[in-house]
Amino acid sequence: MSTTTSSQPVSKLKHLPLMRLAFRPFFLLAALFSVASLLVWLAFWHGTILLRPYGGLVFWHQHEMLFGFAAAVVAGFLLTAVRNWTGLPSLNGGPLLGLVVLWLLGRGLMAFPMGLPEWMLLTVDLAFLPIVAIVMARLVITAKRWRNLIFVPVLLLFATANLAMHLGVVQGDAELIRQAAYLAVLLITLMMTVVGGRVIAMFTANRLGRTKPEPIALLEGVTLLSTAGVVVLQLVIMLGVAIPTLLMGGVMLLAALANTVRMARWGGLHSWREPLLWGLHGSYACIPLGLVMWVLALMGLMRVELAVHALTIGGMGTMMLAMMARVSLGHTGRPIRTLPGIGVALGLMLIAALVRSPVLALFPQITHWTYTLSIIFWCLAYAIFLAHYTWPLMQARVDGQDG
DSSP states (O other), X not given: OHHHHHHHHHHHHHHSGGGSSTHHHHHHHHHHHHHXXXXXXXXXXXXXXXXXOTTOHXXXXXXXXXXXXXXXXXXXXXHHHHHHHHSSOOSOHHHHHHHHHHHHXXXXXXXXXXXXXXXXXXXXXXXXXXXXXXXXXXXXXHHTOGGGGGHHHHHHHHHHHHHHHHHHHHHTOHHHHHHHHHHHHHHHHHHHHHHHHHXXXXXXXXXXXXXXXXXXXXXXXXXXXXXXXXXXXXXXXXTTOOOOHHHHHHHXXXXXXXXXXXXXXXXXGGGTTOHHHHHHHHHHHHHHHHHHHHHHHHTTSSOHHHHHHIIIIIIIXXXXXXXXXXXXXXXXXXXXXXXXXXXXXXXXXXXXXXXXXXXXXXOGGGHHHHHXXXXXXXXXXXXXXXXXXXXXXXXXXXXXXXX
16 A cells, blocks of 8 residues: 555656656746846846856856756757657656756756855756766667767767866866857757757758758768867867867868758748748858857957857757747647747847847947847747747647657
8 A cells, every 4th residue: 555655646746747758847947047047147247246156147157058058958858859769758757857856956056056065066067967868878779779879978078068167167267167168059059950950951841841852961971070070179179288270260161161051951041931940940050150250269350259159049049949939839739830929039039149249240349238139139039938838838738648
């Protein structure tokens, strides 16, 4: 009788809609967290200190947008997609709740360190990504879906970048923090390249009734290898080894060119009536834009920060919003269509990226207003997402299926 009784809460938790698949809690929490954290950052930018986080507000903003917001979206997407890729049950119920609590603890301790030892904060925050990688690896290896194993080393490198940022705080090494943040941004860019290459052309062809272009093996190889090469070079730089500017710039230009040619074949110009499509194409276009701007920064023509924000706001923020909007409909059994305002949200994200990167590069004298506008546009965009998706993410699928 005791066994039956103790299993009842576990069974109830497993069937709680919010804990059925990882996209539900993590998409919801990531959107909420991004709005809240950027409002804190906006207040700081305007001279009001609302928070005294671990590492200071500048470090906290860098770290939490990468390892708070982005890591949650990546975990929600991969731990949901891996079920489709492998045909095996993914994390749900109690284990999923445990992972969510771990993520929340990390965010709480980073924002309110409460004088706790650095090793404790570091341990809690670092544990999240390796656990996601282990779950992914177990399912992919069990199902022998080797094509999807690429995400495991990427997740582990992402965790390594997190560790390096923490070590930079402990050692007072601002350069290590900066280079580790760059590595994290480029790792997310690599993930966008892999996922975008798999789904954007397919989504576009299916929605518009067009023939999906067959991938060109050489182009795909050059795109992925050059983008991965940029990541490897940045890892070497983070480890303190000098890399010739010509080498880094050359590999970045190759990655930008390959991604541009690859994207041009997907029919993005035909998607202008479908925000869930042009949002994906627009976000992917920010990858070569950001890489080219990074090369210009290496040449001393602009700040690297501008290239980073082209990749993070235009690429990461916009693609994640578009994917979250799409996945949250499909996996709750709803028709995949653009809900009212989502097109506006995606447009705001792309405008925020342009204002924060190319426009600011051309008109540095308007820095204060461009920062403010980009933050406000992001918050509005994700608030629109929350207005539409909070309730569906917390409810059972409308078609009665599991998920």
